Amino acid sequence: EVQLVESGGGLVQPGGSLRLSCAASGFTFSSYDMHWVRQATGKGLEWVSAIGTAGDTYYPGSVKGRFTISRENAKNSLYLQMNSLRAGDTAVYYCARDYCSSTSCYGMDVWGQGTTVTVSS
Amino acid sequence: EIVLTQSPATLSLSPGERATLSCRASQSVSSYLAWYQQKPGQAPRLLIYDASNRATGIPARFSGSGSGTDFTLTISSLEPEDFAVYYCQQRSNWPRDTFGQGTKLEIK
Numbered sequence: 266e267v268q269l270v271e272s273g274g275g276l277v278q279p280g281g282s283l284r285l286s287c288a289a290s291g292f293t294f295s296s297y298d299m300h301w302v303r304q305a306t307g308k309g310l311e312w313v314s315a316i317g318t319a320g321d322t323y324y325p326g327s328v329k330g331r332f333t334i335s336r337e338n339a340k341n342s343l344y345l346q347m348n349s350l351r352a353g354d355t356a357v358y359y360c361a362r363d364y365c366s367s368t369s370c371y372g373m374d375v376w377g378q379g380t381t382v383t384v385s386s
Numbered sequence: 387e388i389v390l391t392q393s394p395a396t397l398s399l400s401p402g403e404r405a406t407l408s409c410r411a412s413q414s415v416s417s418y419l420a421w422y423q424q425k426p427g428q429a430p431r432l433l434i435y436d437a438s439n440r441a442t443g444i445p446a447r448f449s450g451s452g453s454g455t456d457f458t459l460t461i462s463s464l465e466p467e468d469f470a471v472y473y474c475q476q477r478s479n480w481p482r483d484t485f486g487q488g489t490k491l492e493i494k
Binding site: 298300302309310312315325359361363364369371372373374376377378379 | 418420422424429430431432434435436439441442473475477480481482483484485486487488
């Protein structure tokens with residue numbers, strides 16, 4: 266079964282750090298681009314970061330310089346290191362697999378169940 | 387940044403009716419648009435990619451159309467399990483995707 270399982274969420278104070286993990290199974294993890302997407306309670310989806318199969322990384326301006334995405338193919342794992350956390354980072358964080366061909370990427374076809382990050386004093 | 391605007395914010399319909407959801411982009415995204423369904427407490431599910439292609443396992447009652455800046459998700463005859471929130475996502479600036487704010491499809 267193709268599956269993504271996130272872990273590492275929790276309560277952290279403003280300015281603190283947290284590392285999220287996403288364990289992949291049922292597919293060849295190293296062959297897929299991967300993303301982190303977050304969703305604040307009652308709000309929409311926000312793309313947080315992406316990593317390509319070659320390890321190239323991408324971020325929106327809202328988290329650039331604070332968040333770092335990485336992958337460890339030997340462990341079929343994706344990570345998100347989050348530093349200098351703010352109240353506005355409070356959300357459910359999902360990891361997601363990108364469905365791509367050799368020429369284009371179509372959509373995020375596999376998602377984890379999400380892990381909750383709460384930034385509060 | 388490409389902004390996606392979905393309308394209406396809420397759509398109230400009955401099972402068996404036809405649903406039409408709209409997504410408008412602030413600039414052309416060609417056909418690089420996807421649609422997702424999200425139910426409470428669940429992760430999003432990919433429905434449509436490249437504006438009109440159904441993802442694996444998605445029923446034929448779901449269809450997508452459009453290109454450029456205007457897109458539509460149509461559910462031909464609503465089933466009880468279709469009541470959810472729907473998001474569009476542009477992929478023309480991959481991987482710097484953006485999502486619309488969502489349309490809530492509720493039972494009338």
